[in-house]
Amino acid sequence: MGFKDYCFRKSLWVFHFGGASCNNCDIEILDCLTPRHDLERFGILLVGSIRHADVLLVNGSINRRDRDRLLELYRQAPKPILVVAIGACGCTGGIFAEGNTFAGPVDKIIPVDAYIPGCPPKPEAIIAGIVKLAGKK
Amino acid sequence: MSRKTLIPIGPYHPLQEEPELFKLYCDGEIVRDIKWETGYNHRGIEKLSESKSYDQVFFLVERICGICSTSHPFAFANAVEEIVGVEITDRTKYIRSVIGELERIHSHLLWVGLAGHFLGYNTVFMWAWKYREPILDLFEMITGNRNSYAMFKVGGVRRDIEKSKIPAIRREMGVIRKKLDLLTGAVMDDPVIHARTKGVGILTRQDIIDYAAVGPTARASGVDIDVRRDDPYAAYPLVNWKVITAGAGDVFAKAEVRLLEMYESASIIEQCLDALEKLEEGNIALKINEIPAGIGTGRAEAPRGEVFHFVVSDGSNSPARHKIRAPSYTNIATFKKSCIGQTIADATISLAAVDPCYCCTERMAAAYDSSSGEKILNANELIEISMKRTKELRKSEAGHE
Numbered sequence: 001m002g003f004k005d006y007c008f009r010k011s012l013w014v015f016h017f018g019g020a021s022c023n024n025c026d027i028e029i030l031d032c033l034t035p036r037h038d039l040e041r042f043g044i045l046l047v048g049s050i051r052h053a054d055v056l057l058v059n060g061s062i063n064r065r066d067r068d069r070l071l072e073l074y075r076q077a078p079k080p081i082l083v084v085a086i087g088a089c090g091c092t093g094g095i096f097a098e099g100n101t102f103a104g105p106v107d108k109i110i111p112v113d114a115y116i117p118g119c120p121p122k123p124e125a126i127i128a129g130i131v132k133l134a135g136k137k
Numbered sequence: 138m139s140r141k142t143l144i145p146i147g148p149y150h151p152l153q154e155e156p157e158l159f160k161l162y163c164d165g166e167i168v169r170d171i172k173w174e175t176g177y178n179h180r181g182i183e184k185l186s187e188s189k190s191y192d193q194v195f196f197l198v199e200r201i202c203g204i205c206s207t208s209h210p211f212a213f214a215n216a217v218e219e220i221v222g223v224e225i226t227d228r229t230k231y232i233r234s235v236i237g238e239l240e241r242i243h244s245h246l247l248w249v250g251l252a253g254h255f256l257g258y259n260t261v262f263m264w265a266w267k268y269r270e271p272i273l274d275l276f277e278m279i280t281g282n283r284n285s286y287a288m289f290k291v292g293g294v295r296r297d298i299e300k301s302k303i304p305a306i307r308r309e310m311g312v313i314r315k316k317l318d319l320l321t322g323a324v325m326d327d328p329v330i331h332a333r334t335k336g337v338g339i340l341t342r343q344d345i346i347d348y349a350a351v352g353p354t355a356r357a358s359g360v361d362i363d364v365r366r367d368d369p370y371a372a373y374p375l376v377n378w379k380v381i382t383a384g385a386g387d388v389f390a391k392a393e394v395r396l397l398e399m400y401e402s403a404s405i406i407e408q409c410l411d412a413l414e415k416l417e418e419g420n421i422a423l424k425i426n427e428i429p430a431g432i433g434t435g436r437a438e439a440p441r442g443e444v445f446h447f448v449v450s451d452g453s454n455s456p457a458r459h460k461i462r463a464p465s466y467t468n469i470a471t472f473k474k475s476c477i478g479q480t481i482a483d484a485t486i487s488l489a490a491v492d493p494c495y496c497c498t499e500r501m502a503a504a505y506d507s508s509s510g511e512k513i514l515n516a517n518e519l520i521e522i523s524m525k526r527t528k529e530l531r532k533s534e535a536g537h538e
Contacts, residue, residue, distance in 0.1 A: 001456075012168055018181065020177065020178045020180050021178070021203075022199075022200040022201060022202055022203040022206070023201030023202060023203035023204055024206070024284045024285055025203075026199075026203070027157050027204065027247070027284065028283075028284070030266075031266065031270075032368060033261055034250075034262075034263055034266035034267060034270075035266070035267040036267060036270045056483055060181060061180055062180075063177070063178070065177050065179070066177060079432070089407035094200075095185075095196060095197055095200055096180045096181075096182075096200075097181070098188065099180045099184070099185050100181040100187060101180060101181050102180075102181075102247075119285055120203065120283075120284055120285065121198075122283060
């Protein structure tokens with residue numbers, strides 16, 4: 001196990017980017033932090049700045065206005081960073097993929113390490129995804 | 138020349154209906170002006186709607202907003218049913234109202250939690266969100282999903298609420314009442330919360346009328362409007378309930394209206410369940426073969442206010458034009474009145490009170506604009522300022538006793 005893998009083993013700090021979404025995924029991500037699911041028991045913490053983050057959570061379809069901001073965030077992120085696309089919109093664009101402002105699913109803009117599908121994915125699925133990612137890398 | 142501080146809020150908030158960028162221009166502690174930009178969440182839904190069949194549009198409008206994912210299908214169903222000219226069955230009406238009111242409870246609990254977080258009461262945040270979970274479990278039991286329920290279709294609903302499911306819903310309504318008593322008691326009796334929210338972010342009756350604000354925002358200022366009563370739809374004319382209003386128009390009044398509305402919602406659900414028990418199972422959707430050419434308008438009372446859908450049909454399989462107006466759109470404009478002249482710490486909760494929630498903790502970067510010398514604060518600093526104020530008040534309250 002290299003130093004990089006060691007760093008990603010536990011206590012992942014997460015930065016959340018909500019693109020043009022319907023908020024369902026955003027709520028479910030916040031829901032992960034509340035008493036029923038309590039993500040913090042894995043040391044997972046939502047942080048206020050991308051410069052502190054190990055994981056970038058992206059949800060929602062990305063429209064043309066969000067695209068540049070997502071790219072800029074990825075540029076600012078300390079590497080290596082894990083990118084997780086959450087929800088149907090994050091993975092493929094979902095129901096909004098045919099929209100006139102759609103600027104491609106997340107993986108066409110930045111490299112994605114994990115996909116958590118669902119509309120919205122249940123908090124259990126989000127937790128399972130991130131914990132699996134922490135073990136794998 | 139006084140140096141004006143620019144505080145951006147957004148653009149990416151996890152709990153707003155649309156991510157927006159608010160710019161607070163501050164002179165010292167006092168907010169002098171506010172501007173906002175929208176468009177970060179534009180998905181072209183009205184245009185997309187024209188390319189989908191009427192059955193598919195329900196799934197699309199459900200995804201306008203995850204928190205009110207029943208209100209939009211509700212209004213769209215009302216609009217299309219007006220074009221077709223059908224009256225849905227009583228059983229369908231009751232089922233629709235149960236879903237609508239369950240949603241109101243979960244949405245208001247979500248707001249109470251976030252408002253608590255902004256005031257520095259993280260316990261209220263955790264409690265409110267914990268109490269919200271059983272409501273989501275009920276949704277999962279009835280519809281199969283925690284959010285985005287896919288319950289509506291033209292002329293009816295997709296799933297029945299069978300007799301076997303009714304006791305569980307009824308039991309939960311009893312439990313949620315007790316939890317609400319606890320939460321309401323905690324909010325209403327706390328002197329610090331009174332000090333932080335009373336007289337803060339006041340919107341007068343005239344402001345509400347000028348800005349055409351709707352929903353709990355309007356009702357907290359004594360404007361007695363509620364689509365459920367004023368333009369009856371679904372089962373609301375068939376059950377007994379009352380519209381909650383308050384007079385003060387401040388943040389406390391808005392919290393009061395939302396907390397008391399949840400009791401009304403629980404009562405509406407129980408009455409609907411009584412009626413559902415008496416009615417025979419099945420018969421939840423009318424068969425509608427064709428949607429004729431015509432114009433329909435549909436209104437529904439979302440947790441945040443009136444949702445309005447306007448549909449033009451040319452007799453084909455999909456809408457020729459679909460116009461949507463969501464409640465936050467008008468409510469956001471009231472920030473011009475409620476925030477200007479407030480301190481920064483109070484502006485935080487004034488913005489949140491309307492319920493395009495202000496929770497940009499994970500959204501912003503601190504930076505100095507080198508050209509204009511405007512200092513930019515970040516979200517954590519804003520919340521710290523707000524929490525500090527609560528702490529000071531708590532100390533001074535303790536000093537009095």
